Amino acid sequence: MPTVDSFTLSCDALNEENIFSEGDVVTGQVTLSLSKETKVKKLFVKAKGDADVRWTRQRDDRTKTYHAHRRYFKLKQHLIPEDSEETVLPEGIHVYKFSFKIPSENMPSSFRGIHGSIVYKLEAKLSRSWRMDSTADKELTFVSKSFSNFNTLLCQQADSTEKETGIFSKGQVHIDATVNKTAFTPGETMLIVAKVNNATSRNMTPKFKLIRTIEFLANGDSKNEEYSVQKVVDKVIKPHTKHEVRCELQVPTDEMPSIENCDIISVFHQLKVYLDISFAFDPEIIFPLVIAHPMFRDRVSGNLGPYPVEGFGGPTNSDFPPPAVAGGLYPSLPSCGPYGYPGAQGPSAPPPAYPEVHNGPPGAYPPQPPPMYSVPQAPFPYGPPPSFSSSSSPAAPAFNVPPSGPQIQPPFPSTIPSAPGLNPPPSAPDMSADFLSQTNDDPPAYQLLFPPPNLENADTK
Known part of the structure; x- marks a missing residue:
């Protein structure tokens, strides 16, 4: 057991x-x-x-x-x-x-x-x-939700071609064809319009065919299988006539979906619109098609309800709607530079809105000095400048000292010890004379300004 x-x-x-x-x-x-x-x-x-x-x-x-x-x-x-x-x-x-x-x-x-x-x-x-x-x-x-360029799958396709009928007849044939869109689901009907200008001496028959091609890829080689899924034949067009053909071709309900996102197996569909002419090359137009799974019938037909067409397919593989344009559900955000800071603004762009800064509680930070609009005058390190008021020497030009700036109260003690006063050397001349107040008196003697050195205390060699 x-x-x-x-x-x-x-x-x-x-x-x-x-x-x-x-x-x-x-x-x-x-x-x-x-x-x-x-x-x-x-x-x-x-x-x-x-x-x-x-x-x-x-x-x-x-x-x-x-x-x-x-x-x-x-x-x-x-x-x-x-x-x-x-x-x-x-x-x-x-x-x-x-x-x-x-x-x-x-x-x-x-x-x-x-x-x-x-x-x-x-x-x-x-x-x-x-x-x-x-x-x-x-x-x-x-079932994959990925569709490439889904927006274009709902757009109408149009193409045209013309061709000489060959050596057995004279003239040229021209055909314009349109199909209402690119994506369909099994059981859906595609609407095809073909305008034919038969300027030849031969009869021709418009035909419409849905083709499925399966391609297998391996080791640099391929294996293809082609199947005629559905075919519609219209009435014969007489020589030297123009005719517009309208065809409704239904996709079989059991048709397999297209596969475009596999690199070794591909399933793709085509609509072939052509004119069957005896003993001549048939002019044809090929439209690429996408057959989606039946679960996407509403979306392929455009009945998406509250979501736009862009809400399905594409590289995101998501059913959620994408961000709307600026000013809609998801407004555009300002561009940001490195580390999340606002980037450079254009000449017409408004300045970025920065967050409001709130001051802290009183006493949390020491008072800050007011802005300085002029350079404050520091105290003279060697005391006040000498006054040139002597009557025995010419007066020096007076220098107007600019007014001092506002008094600054720094957050730290500003009392700086002054440098020790330096007494002028004994041999320096008396510079207290006001030279500008002199008249035509003789200038001071040269010995007064530059006295001779004392040679008594000099060392002998």
């Missing part, structure tokens, strides 16, 4: 379609039923997403295999502590819950084809000593 009666893995559904996208949280449980007490080494569950491509090609009696692999994420959660050697589980049913958050990265949707696949799944494994591992897995349906 086996010890493990059952080992299953289940996943909780987030929506009616049971699909997951970037940033979603996957929750579920692992159920283990034991018929008796069992020693378990490991019990864990993994979530991962992988893309694989493989095909073979015969060349010169040799078979070459092309293979490529891409891993988008791998998450692992231990349901029994990893550092424990063996854990004894009693008989009965054991339920372990788990939770994973899918990374918010640009990843392709689930896909399965002849030569490759993109698979997202959960795997649970139970390991025991001297026993085969018990495993359980469940595949997840992953």
Whole structure:
């Protein structure tokens, strides 16, 4: 009798379609039923997403295999502590819950084809000593929310072409075609208008075809598969006539979505508008299309409710609306320089608003000196300047001392000890005479200004 009666893995559904996208949280449980007490080494569950491509090609009696692999994420959660050697589980049913958050990265949707696949799944494994591992897995349906240039997907497409019919007939044919938009969902109808100017001698038939192309890439080579998904044939256009053709082409309800964000598997769609002319080259116009998942029907059709078109798709992979223009829901912020300080303002930009500065409580800081508008006069270090009032010597020019500045009360003691007074040398002349008050008196004698040195006290050589 086996010890493990059952080992299953289940996943909780987030929506009616049971699909997951970037940033979603996957929750579920692992159920283990034991018929008796069992020693378990490991019990864990993994979530991962992988893309694989493989095909073979015969060349010169040799078979070459092309293979490529891409891993988008791998998450692992231990349901029994990893550092424990063996854990004894009693008989009965054991339920372990788990939770994973899918990374918010640009990843392709689930896909399965002849030569490759993109698979997202959960795997649970139970390991025991001297026993085969018990495993359980469940595949997840992953739908990518990433669309490149989503704004252009809702715009009308238009193109034109003209061509000579060939050597079996004379004349030229011209065709103008439009399709109402680029993105569609399965079951939606595209509106096509073609204006044909048949200036030839041949009959021609307008045709419209929806084409799906799957491309696999590996080892520098590619493998392509092309399918005609839907086709509409209109009435024959007679020679030397003009005709406008209106066509409604419905996308099949089971058509697979386009895949543009995988580097080894691509699924893209095209609308081919052409004129079928017997024994001539058919003029054609190719429109690129995007087939989105049915869950995006409202958004692809433009029925977004309160959110604008820009609220979906793009590199952010987010369903939240983007910031509005300046003055709207999210006003523009001023540019900032290094370290968060306001950057340089333009000549017409208003000055930045700086926060109001509040003074602290009184006495918290010492009083600051008032602003100085003139340089204060420091006291003369050697006392007041001498007055030249002697009548025996010519008066020196009077210097008007500028008025002193306002008295400054610094926060620290301003009493500075004055330098010691210096007495003039004994041999200095008397400079107290007011030279300007003199008249025509003779100047003082040279000996008075420059007395001879005292030679008596000089040292002899």
